[in-house]
Amino acid sequence: xxxxxxxxxxxxxxxxxxxxxxxxxxxxxxxxxxxxxxxxxxxxxxxxxxxxxxxxxxxxxxxxxxxxxxxxxxxxxxxxxxxxxxxxxxxxxxxxxxxxxxxxxxxxxxxxxxxxxxxxxxxxxxxxxxxxxxxxxxxxxxxxxxxxxxxxxxxxxxxxxxxxxxxxxxxxxxxxxxxxxxxxxxxxxxxxxxxxxxxxxxxxxxxxxxxxxxxxxxxxxxxxxxxxxxxxxxxxxxxxxxxxxxxxxxxxxxxxxxxxxxxxxxxxxxxxxxx
Amino acid sequence: xxxxxxxxxxxxxxxxxxxxxxxxxxxxxxxxxxxxxxxxxxxxxxxxxxxxxxxxxxxxxxxxxxxxxxxxxxxxxxxxxxxxxxxxxxxxxxxxxxxxxxxxxxxxxxxxxxxx
Numbered sequence: 001x002x003x004x005x006x007x008x009x010x011x012x013x014x015x016x017x018x019x020x021x022x023x024x025x026x027x028x029x030x031x032x033x034x035x036x037x038x039x040x041x042x043x044x045x046x047x048x049x050x051x052x053x054x055x056x057x058x059x060x061x062x063x064x065x066x067x068x069x070x071x072x073x074x075x076x077x078x079x080x081x082x083x084x085x086x087x088x089x090x091x092x093x094x095x096x097x098x099x100x101x102x103x104x105x106x107x108x109x110x111x112x113x114x115x116x117x118x119x120x121x122x123x124x125x126x127x128x129x130x131x132x133x134x135x136x137x138x139x140x141x142x143x144x145x146x147x148x149x150x151x152x153x154x155x156x157x158x159x160x161x162x163x164x165x166x167x168x169x170x171x172x173x174x175x176x177x178x179x180x181x182x183x184x185x186x187x188x189x190x191x192x193x194x195x196x197x198x199x200x201x202x203x204x205x206x207x208x209x210x211x212x213x214x215x216x217x218x219x220x221x222x223x224x225x226x227x228x229x230x231x232x233x234x235x236x237x238x239x240x241x242x243x244x245x246x247x248x249x250x251x252x253x254x255x256x257x258x259x260x261x262x263x264x265x266x267x268x269x270x271x272x273x274x275x
Numbered sequence: 276x277x278x279x280x281x282x283x284x285x286x287x288x289x290x291x292x293x294x295x296x297x298x299x300x301x302x303x304x305x306x307x308x309x310x311x312x313x314x315x316x317x318x319x320x321x322x323x324x325x326x327x328x329x330x331x332x333x334x335x336x337x338x339x340x341x342x343x344x345x346x347x348x349x350x351x352x353x354x355x356x357x358x359x360x361x362x363x364x365x366x367x368x369x370x371x372x373x374x375x376x377x378x379x380x381x382x383x384x385x386x387x388x389x390x391x
Contacts, residue, residue: 081318083374088382101387103380109372113319116365118326118349118358135391137383150350160386262390 064096072098072153078119079110086110098155107144107168110157114146115173122146122155125170128180130188132214138162140190144170161190169195187212219244280340284353295343295352296334302359303331309366317375323362330355 057063069092076090076098086106092098102110114122124147131141138160146155161167169192170177181192182201189210192198200207209216223238254260284291292298306327313320330347337343344352385391 078318078322082322083319085372085374085376085379088378089387101382103378103382105379106374109368109374112365112368113374116361117323118362119322121358133391136386138386158387160382259390265391 062095064094068096072096072155075119075153075155076100079113082117083110083113098153100155100157102157102159104159104161104165104167107157107159107170108173111144111146111170111173114155114157120148120155121150122148122153124149125174125176125180126154128177128184130184130190130212132188132212134214136160138165140188142167142184142190163189166191166193168193169198171196186210189213284351286351286353289353289357292353292356295340295356296338298356299334299352299359300331302356302363303327303334306359306363306366307331309363309370312370313366314375319369319375323366327359327362330359 072092076092079100080087080090083106086102086109088101088103090098090100100110114120126145126147127143128145129143131143133139133141140161140163142159142161144157146157147153148155159167167190169181171181172194178196179201181195182198184190185192185195185198186200186202187210203211209221211220219238219240221238222235224233224235226232227234280293281291307324310320310324310327315321333343333346337346340352344350344355347355349355349358
């Protein structure tokens with residue numbers, strides 16, 4: 001890690017120029033070198049911001065693009081001002097994606113706004129998915145991914161619900177929502193009111209349970225096999241030939257210092273191994 | 276009459292509109308009437324009124340369809356009509372939903388926290 005004070009102190013000594021450059025050459029690796037610009041070396045410390053860097057950027061790194069970020073931020077703020085009743089927050093993620101977090105009552109208003117308003121025109125519903133986080137009060141997080149063809153722009157709308165509270169179906173707004181909501185119902189058990197035809201779509205006809213929930217086991221409860229005596233497929237409780245093995249992929253060294261709390265919380269909620 | 280204008284929009288299911296000025300003025304007038312029923316300080320009303328008035332001014336001052344399309348700069352005139360229809364429907368729904376009211380409820384404290 002480069003110490004700014006160190007560089008500045010070296011710079012002020014007589015004959016320090018050659019000293020400084022030697023110091024820089026020794027201690028800096030190539031990526032860090034690229035972040036130093038002229039004003040830093042002249043003695044005025046500048047915050048190290050990638051946007052100011054005049055050196056060539058690393059080709060394997062996907063930098064944040066302000067040209068994408070700023071309009072998304074502006075639109076998110078605008079949406080928040082138009083629908084303050086439902087929008088809890090509208091942010092742009094670190095990957096330059098707009099995410100609008102809403103109250104569950106606001107599914108239809110917000111999606112209608114994004115689709116019908118002149119400034120939005122998010123006419124395409126790309127996906128509806130669900131995330132199960134059992135430790136939360138509202139364990140299911142339903143995510144709507146939208147695309148605006150007119151403005152070549154994507155947005156994401158997120159709500160939350162638990163096992164019993166239904167969400168309003170957005171089939172009246174997006175025809176594509178039909179099968180996506182059926183999938184969320186089948187896999188997670190999130191009920192959608194006013195859906196034209198909410199039934200299972202991926203699981204077998206008599207299947208019980210919602211497979212994508214975190215408490216549903218990976219191998220399930222029943223297994224199917226063809227029985228030669230009965231001449232048909234029979235359903236029996238699942239029997240594994242060997243014990244289910246869960247591998248621990250952890251290293252003794254800390255990999256992500258920024259996520260120390262997350263690591264502790266995951267272990268508390270049984271995310272780690274029970275050994 | 277179609278010989279004077281374009282033969283097709285090039286978009287499936289979207290027919291050519293031979294009198295777009297009439298359609299647009301009707302839609303925009305009805306939208307403005309609906310917007311007038313919303314509170315004056317609502318951001319949706321202010322911005323939508325600005326957009327609709329600008330487009331209405333363009334429609335009223337430009338009789339030539341292709342020049343009007345270029346001036347509005349939002350696709351073909353039939354698409355502009357589609358956008359106007361959608362905005363009208365949205366204004367109707369907003370009068371019922373009233374989304375300019377304050378937030379109905381915050382999420383529980385750690386609802387959006389990620390990573391846990």
